[in-house]
Amino acid sequence: MTTVFLSGSRQLNRLNDTIKARINNMVEQNFLILVGDANGADKAMQQYLTDSHYSNVKVFCAGNTCRNNTGNWDVTQVYVDSKLNGRDFYTAKDKEMAAKADYGFVLWDGKSSGAINNVFELLKYNKQAVIYFSPEKEFHTISHLNDAKTLLNKCDPATVDLISKKIKLPSSIADIQKAAQGNLALS
Template sequence: MNKVFIGGSIRLLRLNDDIKQRLNNIVQKGYSVLIGDANGVDKAVQQYLFDKNYRNVFVYCVGEKCRNNVGHWKTKWVKEHSKVKDFHYYTIKDLEMVKDTNYGFMIWDTKSKGTLNNIINLLRENKTVIVYVSKDKIFYTLHALSDLEKLLAKCDKNSLESLERKLQLSQRAKKKQEEFNFAQQYNPADSASLRR
């Protein structure tokens, strides 16, 4: 069964018709929805799916209490032993959803570091991500980390600098490129051509 990890910014509180249409497609196809328990997009999507009476939803929670589970769906509790509820604390459950899903559907305001982090983690796991950029009202389909350029071009300079500082985007991209180079098959003909 196909699973889709849906997430987005806590600053986005409403779903427009474009987003609702994509959610309707997910419901129509019977995909399992994996979603977090945050306010913003998580809660808005939960409410929409609840209003549609959709039951194929799993809410991922961390800590002692699930913040939002509008439809009283099944929950997956992710263990985190830290007492500090910071970015890393909530990222743990997102990484579980990345691991458990086939696809990602992210609703991004070009500022949310959590949403961008999820996009990057999905791409690192070779999972296709549909990203709705809210300020442009455009969907993008990403298949590889190299596809991030078109998304990051949507950020203003200050947001991009902030995201770089918080997520170390250039270092993560460089590390992935090094992994790719290491994973390439050794070809003696390549080394022979280098000696010429």
Template sequence: MIFIGGSREIFELPEPVIARIGAIVAAEHGVLIGDASGADAEAQGLLAGYKYEHVGVFHAGKEPRNNLGDWAAYHVPSPEGARGYWVHAAKDREMARRADFGMMVWDGASPGTAVNVLRLAIANKPCVIYDLARG
């Protein structure tokens, strides 16, 4: 299982990420992905274009904000009174827990993406990071 994530400010995936997602599809790996706009939605769009089925979408709200392939959706509720980053932290923790590997597309600024990389590293799970800020 591969946790794919990234910054909400990314609206175009770089070619190496597109190629890596193609390799994930070709190898038929399971994908865990969030429902946010930005990198999540861009990766979802690519996976949906492949008509790829081995995807689970994790969301904190009642319904996913994005589920472009009409995949299985997993609701992970937020703690009572959660705001900002904390609304989505529980679902991100769950994806990192279930994943064997990670692939993050980072804009060099998103704290949520950086924390997801850290979660995977602490659990000794390899993670490929595409750092757009540094090329």
């Protein structure tokens, strides 16, 4: 069964018809959908799946509390070290979803460090992501590191610098390059 990791920017809390059509395609194919519990895109996609009466969904939550589960679906509680807080606390669940998914579907406003970090997490596992890039209102398929770099180049350089610092982008890029080299060695 195909598993898709849905995520996105907290600033994006409405789904347009093109986003809904992509989600409908996943529903029609009975994909297992993994989604986080954050406000914004996570909650909007949860609500759409609830309204669609779709049940093949698992909600991932960090720590002991699930912030949103609009469909009352099964929950996967991800253990997080109690010393972590903020972004680091919630990144643990995103990493687990990236590891378990076959693909990613990300709604990105061109500013959110968490949403683009999920794409880099998927790339570490050589997995594709389809990104809805809201500034252009277009979808982009990210299969390789260069695809992600091309998308980042469409963003404000100051924003990219901030994202780079928040998610330790040089380290993520090095991890992706190592994973790609490992796959080449196995071929």
